[in-house]
Amino acid sequence: MYFIIANPAAQSGQQDNHLLQKLESALKARQQPYFTCFNARPAYVKKFIKSMDRGTGEIKLVAIGGDGTINSVINAIEDFNRVSFAFLPIGSSNDLARGLGIKDINKDPSQEENLQKIVAGQVTRKIDLGELTYDRSGLSRLFAVSCGLGFDAAVCHEVNESRFKNFFNRFNQGKLTYGAIALRELATIPSCKARIVLDDQQVIHINKLIFAACMNTPYEGGGFKFAPDASAENGCLNLAAIGDLNLPQMLPKFPAAYLGKYYHFKGVHHGPFHKMQIELDQPLWVHTDGEVTRKSDSVTVSCLPRKLKLII
Incomplete structure (x- = not known):
């Protein structure tokens, strides 16, 4: 199950939701179930994760926003063993993307490489927090x-x-x-x-x-x-x-x-x-x-x- 957290306010100078639409279309094409919300507050995300799957299944969290949105999401995760994470960097800073060598919206407006990795859903690495x-x-x-x-x-x-x-x-x-x-x-x-x-x-x-x-x-x-x-x-x-x-x-x-x-x-x-x-x-x-x-x-x-x- 994919849980997408979109924060349009984080995008510096970009007001449309074309990345969200592309991601949703790609997930539909692969018949991957997903849910999208526009609220990145940790309490809300934490509550939704609990309601999504009360078993042991893995949850794929995808944040569309900046470093602040990512921070809110990781602080909402209670069981890191059940969660794999991805993000599309559209903030005004995007320091996490820069530090991990991931292209941000200014360098790759289409975000095609990032989108393909997200819909593939394979864990590529584990990072420190x-x-x-x-x-x-x-x-x-x-x-x-x-x-x-x-x-x-x-x-x-x-x-x-x-x-x-x-x-x-x-x-x-x-x-x-x-x-x-x-x-x-x-x-x-x-x-x-x-x-x-x-x-x-x-x-x-x-x-x-x-x-x-x-x-x-x-x-x-x-x-x-x-x-x-x-x-x-x-x-x-x-x-x-x-x-x-x-x-x-x-x-x-x-x-x-x-x-x-x-x-x-x-x-x-x-x-x-x-x-x-x-x-x-x-x-x-x-x-x-x-x-x-x-x-x-x-x-x-x-x-x-x-x-x-x-x-x-």
Whole structure:
């Protein structure tokens, strides 16, 4: 059984549903049963998965949307052994597709290769997921691309609240929203001390944290190569953190970070890990795959190796 979650609002500048129609037509041609919904909220997806099959049959989930839609779907899965997953990337960032070498809508408007793999329905690989736990509450969230605290999460929060995001998306310019808000956030970064512990061994102290990202794939924020060594298939996550810099020192880092060539700069901390703990002296916004739900001053991040079965 295929369960398709379509999120047209995620598509930057694309307002039609031609990919959904092509997918449904291809599934009909193969006489594959499917159901389509336009609601990616985890509670709804979780409820539907339970109602679809109370036995042990496998469910094929297909997300049509961006990284945020994918995040909502993976957080709705309770039994990963029963689920195989695919997605058609039509978001404004598409960092998961970029990190996995999957063509996005801007490079392949027809998505023919992706569609053929989806209707074939064969698991092609298993990828790692990350899990972020808010230490104060014990609540946790999964992520496929990255999670982060500080600057990147603050930008995501402001973008999601911005009334201009949908406007720019209509003209395929969703990234302009990120750029404008990022410049403002850089100028107003709070002074926050951080203590980061990797695998209960390496301890990193930062007097003024700009951001700390835990990367499952190399890219975040619409193509910034914050972790060039990261891979979703190597059983670990990668830290990418910057701190103790003023605004003039920070600005040159971002073009280099876009290219993945910034590790040598002062104030940059990086490295692989299986478990990371971070404590702050004040709460900062936290994101998982660009989705922001709360602030926190203490989180634990762990890698879940080979957690998600992909059919694309």
